[in-house]
Amino acid sequence: MGLQTGRLKIQKLLFLTVAIFFIFSCAGLSTQSDTAVPFEQGLALFKQGKYEKALPFFERSVESRTDFAKGYLYLGRSFLNLSKWHKAIPPIRTAISLSTGKMKQEAANVLLDALMGAALLEFEKGDLDSAAGHLKEILDIKPEFIKARDELVKTLFAFADKLMSEGLIDEAILRYKEILALAPALLRAQEDLIRALSEFAERLLQEGRFEDAIEPYSELIELAPEEPGAYIGLAKALLKNGDIVKALQTIKNALQKDPASSEALSLFREILMQ
Incomplete structure (x- = not known):
């Protein structure tokens, strides 16, 4: 009697195992079918x-x-x-x-x-920021993709020009720098960056932000070392910021570039009187 009961329990257990296996197999087949057929x-x-x-x-x-x-x-x-x-x-x-x-x-x-x-x-x-973002992602995936690079340069120029027209010169400067990183020999990008830096530095000087003006003027000198105006602007910023020694050396550099500059001579005399 006990042996027969044990056999019945084993049979039930086997039946349940087979049933469970069948259910899960059907579920798997159903999932595969739901995927494969469509x-x-x-x-x-x-x-x-x-x-x-x-x-x-x-x-x-x-x-x-x-x-x-x-x-x-x-x-x-x-x-x-x-x-x-x-x-x-x-x-x-x-x-x-x-x-x-x-x-x-x-x-x-x-x-x-x-x-x-x-x-x-x-x-x-006209969504130039988003356009530039997608093009940058393309170049991250495939740096040698020339068409993407050219489109990015075009987009960044348009974006920078738009920012300049809106008076956001500092943001435009970043875009021009991006262009030069992509195409270092591109003359238009160099010229536009010089123009933007000059306007930005002059604005900071007029606003009395003398310390902030030092950096863009210094960048201008690196980009256009023969341009006396950048030295004059930097000398003004340094003088107003209290750095007379550096201001004097900078205005001397300006006079070396253009000895006849009345603005440089006037500033030179002003510095000597400090």
Whole structure:
């Protein structure tokens, strides 16, 4: 009797184990089916160029399995082919984070296209800061991407000019410096930076911010060492800031550049009287 009861318990235990295994197997198959079927349907539409119709199928495939890298990649590619650049970027980023090897590289290349498209669109809309941000990200991923560098230079010029027109000269200076970091030999960037630094330093001097004016004048001298005006401005800032010795040496440098400068001679006499 006891032996028969024990056998019944073992049979029940085996039955429960098989039932549980079957349930979980079916659940796994269901999840795979929920992912694979819509993905394949979306892929068929994608290959026919029906990107808009493919979108809900790719969305369904990643909803049922959030680690499905290929689903995110094709979701992003569908948005990309519809020129919906900003919508393409998040799923492509997810695909990159989930994938390895060739698929990761493929996703990275698709991301470059999406970022470029978004940057060009934002440039047209006048959102220059966002455009520059996307282009910088492209160069972080692929530094040798010449088109991205050229577009970034163009965007930064437009951004800096806009900031100058708004009176935000210190911000414009940062943009001109970024341009020179990308293209050190670009003459226009050098000239624009000199102009911006000169205006900024002069403004600080007029506002009585003598110590703050020293740095932009010093940068001006580094960029244009033959320009006496930068030395005169620096000498004024140093004198007003109480550094008579450096002010005297600086105005002497100005007179070496232009001995006939009446402004430099006048300031030289003023310093000597201190």
